[in-house]
Amino acid sequence: MADENVVYIGKKGVMSYVLAVITQFNNGASEVSIRARGKAISRAVDVAEIVRNRFMPDVKIKSINISTEEVEAEGQGPTKVSAIEIILQK
């Protein structure tokens, strides 16, 4: 999957990311990967569900993977954080 087909979920409103995913599909992507870490994981699930249920009913969930990543917390050394990747497929 090309890097352009990845949508990283951060602290913006859910709809910003929903729009980003829809734009990727409309630009010709056959798959879009939604990735999030920590508390943004809930938002990643919201984004996938809203895209599928409200805007693109022909989009399916191809796979969902969870993992643990090591991140550098400021001044605290490495910390572990959960991550999710939801791959949507048209």
Place this chain on the structure above:
Amino acid sequence: MADENVVYIGKKGVMSYVLAVITQFNNGASEVSIRARGKAISRAVDVAEIVRNRFMPDVKIKSINISTEEVEAEGQGPTKVSAIEIILQK
């Protein structure tokens, strides 16, 4: 899967739920379902990852499903909320 093999993730600390999952497996369950809605979804992923990586390396992720559920918000009528179910298997 019997109802006793479901761990619902709420607002307690992550370790309470990790312990609940481990207890289910130690009581003979071959599968445990971890379920959460809304903001608790991130915690459900944490619970699954901590059980697997720190306590029970022989436990695998059998499946991960996301969905949308309708809940009654107080005084607001029905609202939609995202949900996750992570099934762990020994």
